[in-house]
Each structure stands twice: as C-alpha cells, then as structure tokens.
Amino acid sequence: MTVVSRRTFLLSSAALVASAYVPAPSAQGRKSLTVVSWGGPYQRAQSQAVWRPAAKALGIELVEETYNGLADLRLRVRSNSVNWDVVSIGAGGAARASAEKLLEPLDYDVIDVSTFFPGYHGEHWVAGDLYSTALAWNTEVYKNAAPASWADFWDVERFPGHRAYRNQALGHLEPALMADGVAPQDVYTTLSTDEGLKRAIDKVARLKQHIAAFWGSGAQQAQLLNDGAVDMASAWTGQIAPLMKAGRPIAMTYAQGMLDADCYVVPLGAPHRELAMAFLNEASKAQYQAAFSMAMPYGAANEAAYGDGLIPAEVAATLPSSPENLAKQLRLDAEWWRDNQARAEKLYQEMISR
Structure with a gap:
C-alpha cells in the first residue's frame, strides 16, 4: 500500500503553489548545490530560513527543486541519473531509503551534531526539524x-x-x-x-x-x-x-x-557529495534551525536552538521539541x-x- 506523507497532505490541502528558488547562472567557477524538498510553504520556509543563508555563508549558488517522495529518489538512484545533492525527506522515508541502499553515508567528521537531541541523526540521515x-x-x-x-x-x-x-x-x-x-x-x-x-x-x-x-x-x-x-x-x-x-x-x-523527524539525506551518487556534507553542517547549526522554528511551527533538532534567546520562550513553549515538551512524548x-x-x-x- 502506498503511504502518502504528512507533508504531501499538508501541501496539497493548503492550496498553495510550490515556489522554488532558482538562482541566476553561477558565476565563473562558483560552486553550485541542488537541494530538493516538497514545495509549498514548507519549502519556502526552509529556503528563506535555512538554505539561502547557509549557501551564502558557504559562498555557493543554490538550485532548488521539488519532488514527490521516495519513489522519485529511488528512480534517480537506480537509473544512475542523480543530479540532486541534498534531499529533505521524512524519517520513515529515510529509513526505507537507507535499507534500500539509496543513500550516501554522512560524514560526521564534517557535520557537527554534538548539540543535537540524542537519536536525531543516523548513518544516512540528519534531522532538519521535529x-x-x-x-x-x-x-x-x-x-x-x-x-x-x-x-x-x-x-x-x-x-x-x-x-x-x-x-x-x-x-x-x-x-x-x-x-x-x-x-x-x-x-x-x-x-x-x-x-x-x-x-x-x-x-x-x-x-x-x-x-x-x-x-x-x-x-x-x-x-x-x-x-x-x-x-x-x-x-x-x-x-x-x-x-x-x-x-x-x-x-x-x-x-x-x-x-517524529523530517530529515536531510544525500542520494547515492550525488554529484557534489563533499559540498553536501559542508552544507548539512552549516544548515544544522542552531541559528538556522531556530529561524526555521520561528517561520514554521516545527521544533529544532539542535538543542542549542533553544538557548541564548534564539527562540523566544513564549514560542519555544509551543514547539514539539522544546525540552519541556520533548520529555512528554514518545519518539516514533x-x-x-x-x-x-x-x-x-x-x-x-x-x-x-x-
């Protein structure tokens, strides 16, 4: 049975059209990275709060695309036609993609998850939000x-x-x-x-x-x-x-x-694997995850996002991964x-x- 993701439901029923950010052609010699998500308000928030600021910090161009889920990722990997570098996917999809050997292992010598809540990164995935x-x-x-x-x-x-x-x-x-x-x-x-x-x-x-x-x-x-x-x-x-x-x-x-978690993964055969790792390290920093939580009512996976006033206390109290709310829940x-x-x-x- 095909299972339609939470985000597919959310976006199709929101009656909002996906708005992807596609930059002008890259400057001479400037590196470019392709990031993929579900479109609509969720991807707009990812782009504005996380991706564009992270790309700017790294000095790279960003190309955004949308997709329809695991089947799209599977098709590209198995047909050796991967032109995506980073993909946003649900935890369940990440688990299945990992089991099907569709993903690159993440390099945690590059990606710093030292301040993440325990359990929200794995060999092939790192949480983007909860x-x-x-x-x-x-x-x-x-x-x-x-x-x-x-x-x-x-x-x-x-x-x-x-x-x-x-x-x-x-x-x-x-x-x-x-x-x-x-x-x-x-x-x-x-x-x-x-x-x-x-x-x-x-x-x-x-x-x-x-x-x-x-x-x-x-x-x-x-x-x-x-x-x-x-x-x-x-x-x-x-x-x-x-x-x-x-x-x-x-x-x-x-x-x-x-x-539950929304995750980032790197498809097997991604054309810019090393740059993808650097991008995920930047995107996993507390300030970006806090900015996303301020834009959308999703929780940060990086616990440090709840410190130093990055997320105001009155907003943190409403989020699923604030330390107080996290302790009350069962992880899927x-x-x-x-x-x-x-x-x-x-x-x-x-x-x-x-």
Whole structure:
C-alpha cells in the first residue's frame, strides 16, 4: 500500500503553489548545490530560513527543486541519473531509503551534531526539524475538564463527543496501546508481537462508533476541528498551532504525543557529495534551525536552538521539541514502521472497512 506523507497532505490541502528558488547562472567557477524538498510553504520556509543563508555563508549558488517522495529518489538512484545533492525527506522515508541502499553515508567528521537531541541523526540521515502527532480538542466543548492523555481520548463517558482519527495506521497504533495502559517505553515491544498488534487495532475498533471521520490529510483534521464537526482529534501539531494562534477555541497537549523527524539525506551518487556534507553542517547549526522554528511551527533538532534567546520562550513553549515538551512524548520508531508497516496497514484497513 502506498503511504502518502504528512507533508504531501499538508501541501496539497493548503492550496498553495510550490515556489522554488532558482538562482541566476553561477558565476565563473562558483560552486553550485541542488537541494530538493516538497514545495509549498514548507519549502519556502526552509529556503528563506535555512538554505539561502547557509549557501551564502558557504559562498555557493543554490538550485532548488521539488519532488514527490521516495519513489522519485529511488528512480534517480537506480537509473544512475542523480543530479540532486541534498534531499529533505521524512524519517520513515529515510529509513526505507537507507535499507534500500539509496543513500550516501554522512560524514560526521564534517557535520557537527554534538548539540543535537540524542537519536536525531543516523548513518544516512540528519534531522532538519521535529514534529508531533498530538491530542487536540475544542475548548468550548470541554470547558470544565480538558483531556490530558490518550486514555481520555478513548474515555467517551467522561469526554463524550465526536472524534477524528487517522485513516492510516502509521503513528496511530501507539496511542491506542498507551490508551490501553501500555507504558510508552513498552509500546514497540508490545507492537512487535502478534498479540500486541491485534490489541492496538482492536482498541481503535472499539472506538469506531465515536469516530466521525478517519482523516486523510492535515487540512482535513484542522478543518474538522475548526468547523466543530468533531470535538477532539489526533492531529499534527503544525496544523493546530496556527488555529490556536488565530484565536480559535482549540487546544492541544504534547502529553503522549508521537514525536517524529523530517530529515536531510544525500542520494547515492550525488554529484557534489563533499559540498553536501559542508552544507548539512552549516544548515544544522542552531541559528538556522531556530529561524526555521520561528517561520514554521516545527521544533529544532539542535538543542542549542533553544538557548541564548534564539527562540523566544513564549514560542519555544509551543514547539514539539522544546525540552519541556520533548520529555512528554514518545519518539516514533521509523525502523519499526519500515519493517512492519505493510502488515500493520493491512490489518488496520480491514478494521476500518468492517
């Protein structure tokens, strides 16, 4: 089953056209680097906050392109037609690309990740930003007591009302197990058994009569909450933060949120591999990651971005990777999903269709 990424949903539903920055032809002898992402507002923020300043600091020209995900990367590598140097991709896509041997190993003698949060770089990828799937709700419906955990999301007696939940298993089996009493640190051990996988899917099945919509995009989850069609939802925090900022009666909690990463990778056979490593080192610096978090409601992977006032305290409090919010969440295990997604998704879709 083809899995459409969070960002593909976000951009297609935002009704905004990708705006790529393509510079004038390179000056004589000046080095050029091609960087690829998903287009739309996300890539514009990457370009303005990170890529262009990093390219300027390195004295190189930047060419930006857009793509449609792992399949595009796979095709170029396997056909020996790689003209990309750096690619922005989700953690799950990075894990699959690594397993398929589509990526260059990153050079950590060049790329400094000494101030990164632990676990947010690997042999073939380095995190560019962090995001979460969290519990969001209508504050006018739940005035006296707000839901504070996935157990509350499943508690239709204390918190009656319509729910929205994802139409894919990815990142949505873990909340079901936590709602069923599994400790966060035991979630993936439990999911790795047949009994645990069935337990998670059965837990969602028991809530089905209260799920008004199985959402398929970021725009849909936000619209359902904004219109009052549902009273609470699992939601990508980057979709909910703008509604809260606009004063809509919506709140969210990072408690038991599912934390995930957007990554940078270097395709196997990249024409400017050494320059790509230098670029990733520059782009990973705290000031660029802080600037991106100020432009988009995504968290920095570089912990130093939260120091020295780079991100104001009132903004940091809303971001998924601020140290306070980070401690409340479960990191999505991209390797587990790489190895188990096909089986889990088949069972999940069967449950939805019953």
